[in-house]
Amino acid sequence: MTIKLKLELASGQSLKGAPLELLSKGSPIARGIADARGHVVFDAKPGAAELAVRVDRSILRTG
Template sequence: MSIKLKLELASGQSLKGAPLQLLRDGVAIARTSVDAQGNATFDVRPGPGKLAVRVDRSILPQS
């Protein structure tokens, strides 16, 4: 199963290259990074549980 996301920041900053983790019930089950257009795709097995995405924003410049 593929889960596709489009990520945009209100500030307009790019998330290109940002590492993402897909969590199921708090456990990382997949990793990917954001492309130049803000898209990311996770390929995972279907299963029960609550899903969440963790974005490592430490790569973004501080303003």
């Protein structure tokens, strides 16, 4: 199943290149990358569940 989203930040900042995860029951089930307009596409197995989206924290730099 393909899930398409458009994400917008209240601040107006771009999400371009941000790696995102689609979660089901708190676990990642698909990953996608936001384009310049905030569009992201996830390919996931069909099923009934509550879904959530989060930024993949691996992009955060430490040091």
